[in-house]
Amino acid sequence: MNDMTQTPVRFGAGNSLVGTVTMPARQVPATAACLMFNMGANHRIGPRRINVKLAHVLAARGVSSLRFDLGGVGDSEASDFSHDLQTRAMHDLQAGMDLLEKTMGIRQFVIVAMCSGVEHAMAVAEADPRVVAISLFDGFAFPEWRSRWERTVRRAIAAPAHPAFAGKAKRWLQRHFLRSHSTKALPGFFTERKPPQVNALWFGAAMKRLVERKVAVQLLYSGSLHVSDRGRDQLGPFRREPFAQALQYEFMRELDHTFCTAKGQQLFLQSVGDWVTACASGAGAERRTVSPTPAVAEPPLHGAYAPQ
Numbered sequence: 474m475n476d477m478t479q480t481p482v483r484f485g486a487g488n489s490l491v492g493t494v495t496m497p498a499r500q501v502p503a504t505a506a507c508l509m510f511n512m513g514a515n516h517r518i519g520p521r522r523i524n525v526k527l528a529h530v531l532a533a534r535g536v537s538s539l540r541f542d543l544g545g546v547g548d549s550e551a552s553d554f555s556h557d558l559q560t561r562a563m564h565d566l567q568a569g570m571d572l573l574e575k576t577m578g579i580r581q582f583v584i585v586a587m588c589s590g591v592e593h594a595m596a597v598a599e600a601d602p603r604v605v606a607i608s609l610f611d612g613f614a615f616p617e618w619r620s621r622w623e624r625t626v627r628r629a630i631a632a633p634a635h636p637a638f639a640g641k642a643k644r645w646l647q648r649h650f651l652r653s654h655s656t657k658a659l660p661g662f663f664t665e666r667k668p669p670q671v672n673a674l675w676f677g678a679a680m681k682r683l684v685e686r687k688v689a690v691q692l693l694y695s696g697s698l699h700v701s702d703r704g705r706d707q708l709g710p711f712r713r714e715p716f717a718q719a720l721q722y723e724f725m726r727e728l729d730h731t732f733c734t735a736k737g738q739q740l741f742l743q744s745v746g747d748w749v750t751a752c753a754s755g756a757g758a759e760r761r762t763v764s765p766t767p768a769v770a771e772p773p774l775h776g777a778y779a780p781q
Contacts, residue, residue: 475499477532482539485568491548492517492541492569495528496577500535505581505605505753506573507531507538508566512587516547519587520731523738527585530746536753537577539569543593562593563600570603581605583752585745588612588730595679598688606689606752608745611730613676614698615709677711684716691721691748693741697730721748 480494496502509524511517517540518525528538543565545551553561566584573579583606586594591612598604667675683690694707702724705712723744728737 477529479528482541482572484541484572485544485549485565486552487550489544489550489552490541490565490568492539493528494537494539494573494576495532496537497532497535502537502577502579503535503750503753504579505536505583506577506579507536507749507753508569508582508584509538509540510566510569510586510590510593511543511546513589514546517542521733521738523732523741524585526738527742527745527749530742531749531753534746534750536750537573537579539573541565541569559593559596562590563597566593566597567601570601574603581753583608583749585749586610586612595676595683598683599679602686604688606691606749607683608691608693608748610693610741610745611695611698612692613672614694614707615673615676615711616699616706617709677714680711680720681714681716684719689721689752690719691745692723693744694722694724695728695730695737696726699724700726702726 476498478496478498480496482492482494484490484492507528509517509519509527512519519527519540524540528540531538542549543562544553549565553564556564570582573582580603582604584594584598584604585608587610591609594607594609598607680690692707694702698707705717705722705724707724708717708722711717725737725740725744727734728740732738732741
């Protein structure tokens with residue numbers, strides 16, 4: 474593709490992390506770059522290559538990006554188990570920012586995170602002032618009784634007709650009534666399970682701090698979580714909090730959690746592509762926490778940034 478360049482990179486401690494930098498070829502890059510990473514066990518390309526497609530959309534609009542695998546996932550090696558999962562993910566994301574800052578002179582970043590990656594994106598945005606915006610897809614959701622009741626009824630009506638119903642029902646019965654089938658959850662690797670109350674307290678406090686720091690936040694929810702949305706249902710009680718008014722909230726019924734349809738992919742790419750481009754292009758306008766002085770791009774690090 475003549476309108477972009479794509480370069481494989483190794484970076485981080487011991488060059489253990491693997492990713493791809495996508496840059497616009499015929500225009501000056503925006504003042505901020507985009508970071509994308511794993512959705513659960515998915516490779517850095519994302520489900521249905523959605524991260525690759527988003528990187529191409531952004532490059533056509535002048536925004537550079539890095540998509541990479543967290544340590545221990547995909548092509549990246551796990552190099553440090555002395556910290557908990559969230560801390561390791563934060564270090565990996567910061568290593569990605571360090572790479573682009575040293576090789577391209579970019580000091581501000583937009584993070585696109587999905588599902589299990591949402592908590593990591595929020596945590597690093599709190600800790601690192603270089604993060605100016607985060608787009609969060611199907612992350613934390615707090616539907617209240619009306620939404621839960623409606624979802625339960627709809628699923629109960631639709632489930633018997635679903636081709637996977639018999640298999641799921643059998644596995645549920647085995648887990649709950651047969652000793653030969655363990656009911657103990659596997660240890661978390663992509664996320665660390667916490668009680669709902671703990672998640673809610675952390676989410677509310679983190680969002681309040683991010684908005685106070687003027688970090689732009691996009692919350693995007695798919696139709697896989699629910700089939701309808703009235704008054705920001707997925708935020709539950711948080712929709713009444715002052716910080717919620719500063720968020721861009723979007724519910725897309727026709728978009729599913731793993732981007733199975735072409736239409737759903739188009740909706741996602743349009744929404745997130747527009748939002749990231751706007752944030753990246755105007756990133757330095759009102760930021761007090763990051764120096765507005767442009768950095769001088771340094772030559773690529775030996776063994777870390779090797780053009781194709």
